[in-house]
Amino acid sequence: MSPVPENCFVPTSEIIAVEETELNKKQRNIGKWQKMAKPHAFTVYYVKKARNHRWRCSDVTFWCVDEHLCNQWIQALKELLEMQKSRPKHLLVYINPYGGKRQGKSIYEQKVAPLFSLASISTDVVITEHANHAKDNLLEVNINKYDGVVCVGGDGMFSEVMHGLIGRIQKDSGIDQNNPKAPLVQCNIRIGIIPAGSTDCICYSTIGISDPVTSALHIIVGDCQPLDVSSVHHNNTFLKYSVSLLGYGFYGDILKDSEKKRWMGPMRYDYSGFKTFLSHHYYEGTISFQPAKHTLGSPRDKDSCRTGCYICKKSEQQLAEQHKECGLKHEEDEEEWKVIKGKFLAINAVNMSCACPRSPKGLSPAAHLADGSADLILVRKCSRFDFLRYLVRHTNQDDQFDFSFVDVYRVKSFQFTSKLSEDNESNITDIGKKRFGQFCRDHPACCCNIANSTWNCDGETLDSSAIQVRVHCQFVKLFARGIEENSKDEAVYSQSSIEQLL
Numbered sequence: 001m002s003p004v005p006e007n008c009f010v011p012t013s014e015i016i017a018v019e020e021t022e023l024n025k026k027q028r029n030i031g032k033w034q035k036m037a038k039p040h041a042f043t044v045y046y047v048k049k050a051r052n053h054r055w056r057c058s059d060v061t062f063w064c065v066d067e068h069l070c071n072q073w074i075q076a077l078k079e080l081l082e083m084q085k086s087r088p089k090h091l092l093v094y095i096n097p098y099g100g101k102r103q104g105k106s107i108y109e110q111k112v113a114p115l116f117s118l119a120s121i122s123t124d125v126v127i128t129e130h131a132n133h134a135k136d137n138l139l140e141v142n143i144n145k146y147d148g149v150v151c152v153g154g155d156g157m158f159s160e161v162m163h164g165l166i167g168r169i170q171k172d173s174g175i176d177q178n179n180p181k182a183p184l185v186q187c188n189i190r191i192g193i194i195p196a197g198s199t200d201c202i203c204y205s206t207i208g209i210s211d212p213v214t215s216a217l218h219i220i221v222g223d224c225q226p227l228d229v230s231s232v233h234h235n236n237t238f239l240k241y242s243v244s245l246l247g248y249g250f251y252g253d254i255l256k257d258s259e260k261k262r263w264m265g266p267m268r269y270d271y272s273g274f275k276t277f278l279s280h281h282y283y284e285g286t287i288s289f290q291p292a293k294h295t296l297g298s299p300r301d302k303d304s305c306r307t308g309c310y311i312c313k314k315s316e317q318q319l320a321e322q323h324k325e326c327g328l329k330h331e332e333d334e335e336e337w338k339v340i341k342g343k344f345l346a347i348n349a350v351n352m353s354c355a356c357p358r359s360p361k362g363l364s365p366a367a368h369l370a371d372g373s374a375d376l377i378l379v380r381k382c383s384r385f386d387f388l389r390y391l392v393r394h395t396n397q398d399d400q401f402d403f404s405f406v407d408v409y410r411v412k413s414f415q416f417t418s419k420l421s422e423d424n425e426s427n428i429t430d431i432g433k434k435r436f437g438q439f440c441r442d443h444p445a446c447c448c449n450i451a452n453s454t455w456n457c458d459g460e461t462l463d464s465s466a467i468q469v470r471v472h473c474q475f476v477k478l479f480a481r482g483i484e485e486n487s488k489d490e491a492v493y494s495q496s497s498i499e500q501l502l
């Protein structure tokens with residue numbers, strides 16, 4: 001029998017599978033069972049919760065002399081599992097074989113596929129051959145036959161699959177994604193992320209750990225975590241959807257520089273980060289936003305979004321009521337817009353905390369996964385030393401928003417226009433200024449960059465600096481449950497309670 005701690009129970013929702021156990025001669029000769037003439041046995045595979053949100057598949061075998069009783073137990077437990085209606089039976093899996101350390105295929109084959117097969121989940125697996133393979137495939141595949149789509153890769157691969165799914169659903173519903181005010185149709189088919197990339201921030205922020213086995217088990221038990229999605233437009237052209245970070249200035253410049261150094265591998269982010277920090281560029285522009293009045297939370301809250309989050313539930317209800325009252329008419333336009341002009345080192349809008357192993361609190365520790373808002377963080381012009389202090393606070397317990405040059409707002413939509421585009425629009429043709437040098441000619445020492453920065457949208461660059469962003473509450477669903485509070489303490493399962501089943 002597998003070693004399991006004392007006094008434990010397993011909720012049926014966390015049983016992975018039940019199987020009749022074939023006993024070999026050696027097994028029959030252990031312990032008290034050796035006296036049994038013909039023992040019968042079955043094995044229960046279940047989720048065992050370890051430290052730091054890590055899940056493992058554990059098992060316990062039950063022995064019994066009565067064959068009929070043993071079969072009755074197997075039957076009863078299988079019926080209980082059948083009643084778990086949220087569990088997927090058939091999945092579509094996309095594997096990026098080149099993501100991260102190029103381990104996607106072996107991670108799936110060695111760690112994930114055996115668990116899916118144990119849980120009787122059938123799969124159609126596509127190994128992608130080029131970028132956008134999964135996205136294009138999702139536009140034509142018979143999506144209705146699947147209970148979920150799984151991507152094996154990093155944040156880029158997740159983004160591709162999400163764009164494919166959302167795009168497919170809008171296409172089927174006749175919605176024009178280029179219209180920034182279009183009432184988009186929610187995506188109810190769940191997405192599972194098996195982390196195998198160089199950045200797995202979305203997996204980490206929705207499960208609490210980047211671990212392929214833990215993610216596979218969340219898929220098997222049929223977890224469901226809704227997630228807000230921001231749509232990004234330039235005038236009447238759809239650019240992208242974002243679920244984690246939309247960053248202009250510092251994070252945009254890092255991404256742009258690191259793209260040129262892909263040959264360096266994941267180290268390129270450190271190199272470009274250091275270089276961008278030293279260059280210390282400011283960007284001038286105007287940001288206007290609509291505060292998220294529907295949500296109870298604030299970015300300065302001490303509590304973080306956790307499994308079954310009350311604020312996310314309440315915000316969703318509040319938004320649903322507002323929509324019911326106003327019908328489909330877009331009352332948002334009439335709501336108050338706040339306008340801020342300035343010089344910014346970084347403009348970051350996050351739909352989730354953006355926690356990762358390097359910054360376990362993330363860019364906005366109190367951001368919610370599904371409250372229909374984004375946290376807009378404005379880092380204004382400051383000294384290099386102050387900016388370094390700000391960055392360091394992402395790695396320790398100090399409040400990163402407690403600086404005079406940092407403002408944070410919870411918003412439901414925002415727009416940004418750089419000074420350069422404003423000047424172009426108002427036909428200011430200071431050709432000399434544009435032609436000579438990137439930097440402000442009037443104040444060469446101020447590091448104010450006349451050129452635009454680039455938007456970093458979940459790790460990909462956007463072509464336009466002037467953008468309009470709208471948050472769509474609980475727009476996609478993941479096979480996840482958010483981060484569990486004290487997951488280890490809640491999960492001290494042990495053997496004797498399992499035995500109480502018998």
Ligand SMILES: Nc1ncnc2c1ncn2[C@@H]1O[C@H](COP(=O)(O)OP(=O)(O)OP(=O)(O)O)[C@@H](O)[C@H]1O
Pocket residue numbers: 095096097098099100101127128129130131132133152153154155156157158160196197198199200459
């Ligand atoms: N077969 C393929 N060949 C090349 N690119 C692919 C392939 N399959 C998927 N992609 C693209 O690779 C990009 C990065 O993938 P992924 O996120 O899995 O890896 P990553 O190592 O975390 O990414 P990055 O290199 O951007 O940090 C995705 O945007 C995806 O569109």
